[in-house]
Amino acid sequence: MIDLGLSDELSLLRETARGFARDRLRDADRAAEAARAPAAAAREDYAAIGFTGLELPEGAGGADLGALARVLVLEELAAADPGAALALDPLGPALYPLVELGGEAALRELALPLLEAGGRAVLAVDLEGRVRTRGGRAEGSLPWLPADRVDLLVVLGREGACAIREGLEREELRGAGLRAAGASSVCFSGAPLCAAWRDPAAAARALARVRLYLAALLVGTMRASSDFARDYARQRVAFGRPIAHHQALAFLLVDLFAAVEGARVLVHEAAVRLDSGADAREACASAFLEAAEQSLFVTPNGVQVLGGHGFMQDYPVEKWMREARALALLGGGVDAAREDAGRELAGSEPPLALTLAEGAV
Amino acid sequence: MDFRIDAATEQRLAGIRALGRAEIRPLGLEADRLGRPVPPDHPFFRKLVSLGLGRTRWSGDGDARASRGAAAREGSARAALCLAEELAYWDRGVAVSFPGPGLGEPPVLSMGTPEQKERFLGPFREPDRPRWGSFAMTEPGAGSDVAAIRTSARREGGAFVLDGEKSFAANASRADWIVVWATVDPSLGRGGHRAFVVERGTPGLGDFKIERKMGLKAYESTSFTLRACRVPAANLLGGEEHYARRAGFKGALQSFNATRPAIAAMAVGIGRAALDEALRVAREDGRLGDSRVRDRLERGRRRLRVARLLCWRAAWLADHQQPNMVEASLCKAVAPAVALEIASAGMEIAGEAAGRGDALAEKLFRDVKAMDIVEGTGQIQRIVMARHLVGLPRDPGAA
Numbered sequence: 143m144i145d146l147g148l149s150d151e152l153s154l155l156r157e158t159a160r161g162f163a164r165d166r167l168r169d170a171d172r173a174a175e176a177a178r179a180p181a182a183a184a185r186e187d188y189a190a191i192g193f194t195g196l197e198l199p200e201g202a203g204g205a206d207l208g209a210l211a212r213v214l215v216l217e218e219l220a221a222a223d224p225g226a227a228l229a230l231d232p233l234g235p236a237l238y239p240l241v242e243l244g245g246e247a248a249l250r251e252l253a254l255p256l257l258e259a260g261g262r263a264v265l266a267v268d269l270e271g272r273v274r275t276r277g278g279r280a281e282g283s284l285p286w287l288p289a290d291r292v293d294l295l296v297v298l299g300r301e302g303a304c305a306i307r308e309g310l311e312r313e314e315l316r317g318a319g320l321r322a323a324g325a326s327s328v329c330f331s332g333a334p335l336c337a338a339w340r341d342p343a344a345a346a347r348a349l350a351r352v353r354l355y356l357a358a359l360l361v362g363t364m365r366a367s368s369d370f371a372r373d374y375a376r377q378r379v380a381f382g383r384p385i386a387h388h389q390a391l392a393f394l395l396v397d398l399f400a401a402v403e404g405a406r407v408l409v410h411e412a413a414v415r416l417d418s419g420a421d422a423r424e425a426c427a428s429a430f431l432e433a434a435e436q437s438l439f440v441t442p443n444g445v446q447v448l449g450g451h452g453f454m455q456d457y458p459v460e461k462w463m464r465e466a467r468a469l470a471l472l473g474g475g476v477d478a479a480r481e482d483a484g485r486e487l488a489g490s491e492p493p494l495a496l497t498l499a500e501g502a503v
Numbered sequence: 504m505d506f507r508i509d510a511a512t513e514q515r516l517a518g519i520r521a522l523g524r525a526e527i528r529p530l531g532l533e534a535d536r537l538g539r540p541v542p543p544d545h546p547f548f549r550k551l552v553s554l555g556l557g558r559t560r561w562s563g564d565g566d567a568r569a570s571r572g573a574a575a576r577e578g579s580a581r582a583a584l585c586l587a588e589e590l591a592y593w594d595r596g597v598a599v600s601f602p603g604p605g606l607g608e609p610p611v612l613s614m615g616t617p618e619q620k621e622r623f624l625g626p627f628r629e630p631d632r633p634r635w636g637s638f639a640m641t642e643p644g645a646g647s648d649v650a651a652i653r654t655s656a657r658r659e660g661g662a663f664v665l666d667g668e669k670s671f672a673a674n675a676s677r678a679d680w681i682v683v684w685a686t687v688d689p690s691l692g693r694g695g696h697r698a699f700v701v702e703r704g705t706p707g708l709g710d711f712k713i714e715r716k717m718g719l720k721a722y723e724s725t726s727f728t729l730r731a732c733r734v735p736a737a738n739l740l741g742g743e744e745h746y747a748r749r750a751g752f753k754g755a756l757q758s759f760n761a762t763r764p765a766i767a768a769m770a771v772g773i774g775r776a777a778l779d780e781a782l783r784v785a786r787e788d789g790r791l792g793d794s795r796v797r798d799r800l801e802r803g804r805r806r807l808r809v810a811r812l813l814c815w816r817a818a819w820l821a822d823h824q825q826p827n828m829v830e831a832s833l834c835k836a837v838a839p840a841v842a843l844e845i846a847s848a849g850m851e852i853a854g855e856a857a858g859r860g861d862a863l864a865e866k867l868f869r870d871v872k873a874m875d876i877v878e879g880t881g882q883i884q885r886i887v888m889a890r891h892l893v894g895l896p897r898d899p900g901a902a
Binding site: 146414485488 | 504505506507508509512581592775778779780782783785786791794797798800801804805806808809810812813815816818819820823833836837882885886888889892893894895896
């Protein structure tokens with residue numbers, strides 16, 4: 143029966159992530175942005191808690207907790223610093239093509255050695271054929287990756303994926319947002335592939351998980367903005383009362399809250415669907431779209447509520463606005479997600495039945 | 504976390520689906536075409552009663568608290584939401600016209616004495632024929648601001664004398680009784696409110712006027728007057744002691760809180776019907792290749808899913824006896840707007856054919872608007888949420 147509660151294990155995990163984010167990330171966000179990396183202590187704690195292996199199979203030293211666990215943690219981390227959330231996860235969403243297309247061998251040969259060496263895998267979703275492969279080599283250029291080091295580049299396309307370790311020409315960028323994760327452009331011509339897989343169905347599954355990962359980061363980012371704006375509006379006085387008590391702002395704050403709650407519940411539902419082994423491609427595309435759309439409603443309004451202060455970098459809301467915008471560019475972008483979800487819908491027959499198990503509304 | 508519907512509820516949904524396709528949807532379309540409610544002597548209502556519908560959920564023994572607790576353990580709020588959504592999918596107007604104690608039931612259950620429950624809900628246990636109960640709070644001058652009702656109740660010996668006007672009460676002219684809210688002293692606001700069960704045929708109860716509505720024509724929204732209407736003191740819900748114990752407003756407030764997610768779920772149901780119809784029309788017209796059409800459909804489905812999940816969460820909290828004021832108002836604030844958007848998009852997809860006045864897409868567009876108004880408008884929901892979330896004072900001017 144419909145149950146919106148979390149198991150004790152997942153509640154505890156979420157509390158742990160919340161505590162970590164509060165103690166290690168939240169107040170260090172501007173420092174991490176300037177340094178283009180989270181502090182070393184945050185990195186050590188992150189690994190010590192076991193966040194790195196959350197979704198890895200037990201055989202690979204992971205906790206195998208699944209997608210719901212991952213999105214709960216990602217939301218908490220992003221609610222403090224979305225750039226740091228990306229930077230701290232050494233495999234990040236690059237894990238998904240490795241698992242879905244490369245299987246155990248890819249984990250063993252690519253992912254685990256990288257974790258061992260303290261490296262970072264970076265994912266590029268390429269739905270437009272910007273990366274070309276031929277004779278075991280790749281060429282292409284990627285205008286922005288949220289990373290300052292790329293020890294393993296995983297390129298995920300519609301038909302398959304490939305992995306590149308060498309021959310990458312990286313140029314450091316300022317980055318529009320997510321600077322705590324770094325920012326680079328990458329060019330390569332004749333870079334040797336260390337692996338390449340062709341499997342459109344598996345690529346679609348991997349893309350779904352990538353989208354859900356980003357959706358969770360977006361939910362955390364907009365939650366931070368909404369919560370911060372609400373607290374600020376209760377303190378800030380204008381025209382003789384807290385600005386939150388002017389109905390124009392009270393209603394806006396309520397709508398920001400509603401946007402976050404709605405996006406989150408869609409993310410959770412998609413995660414549960416993934417964890418049940420059901421087809422979650424459309425659900426994940428929808429969750430990403432919803433999180434992207436709502437975060438682009440919430441985070442600019444977070445700035446708006448603070449007025450002039452919101453525009454200044456003394457407050458975090460401007461950062462969350464830039465970061466939500468940047469996050470929603472990743473994973474192939476929102477238009478591709480809209481296209482995928484729309485095509486799936488166009489292929490289904492009304493009535494779209496009530497049961498979610500049957501994959502309807 | 505689990506987003507699956509249990510087998511028992513799924514089975515009941517299958518029953519509604521069959522009835523919906525064969526009877527509810529066609530009846531709703533017919534009522535819309537004729538511009539009048541389904542008449543009380545329609546054979547459909549007798550059929551519903553023979554199917555075991557139109558009954559009270561009062562079991563006849565134990566107090567309301569105990570039976571509510573038992574229902575909660577069975578996950579009743581969640582199951583009720585699913586059923587409400589599915590009924591509204593087929594026709595929300597027909598769903599409201601269903602026989603039964605209706606919105607009058609919650610106040611009788613929560614406030615009524617054991618004798619009153621027996622008197623008023625007893626006949627709904629094994630109804631011999633279609634019977635209706637009704638609920639009347641709204642007045643011409645008091646909608647969302649229920650504290651402003653002016654219908655007066657004056658004690659005279661063993662009776663109360665009611666005077667006033669009530670508006671938009673569902674099924675009132677066909678009801679065996681109407682729970683009428685009145686005030687013994689308007690200066691007391693909610694503290695002066697009293698709920699009376701006014702029985703059909705009581706002298707002074709009259710001037711029933713079935714309103715002409717934009718949509719949802721299958722059920723009657725009825726206005727009526729109470730003129731020197733003498734109601735026995737035994738019909739004061741809960742008796743005098745009940746109101747001495749607590750503010751009269753509580754009962755109404757509680758029933759609103761319990762029904763907001765259900766109204767929101769009905770909006771989702773209507774929205775789903777609009778989405779299905781839009782998808783059908785787009786396919787028939789060969790327009791699914793148009794990404795502008797697909798994008799509208801996609802957004803409709805996604806937003807409906809969000810709205811549904813928010814409804815489920817509010818109901819899940821209720822089933823666990825956790826406070827759900829914010830969540831109940833949240834889903835009620837979100838769902839009707841989402842459903843209206845897809846209904847409007849559905850008309851756009853149908854194009855000029857939706858302008859003829861006989862298209863399902865157009866009916867749904869009219870029907871769904873009411874969902875943002877009944878049980879507290881979207882604005883009222885935002886005020887409720889703002890009180891909880893940012894401490895919005897009851898009188899913003901006094902802050």
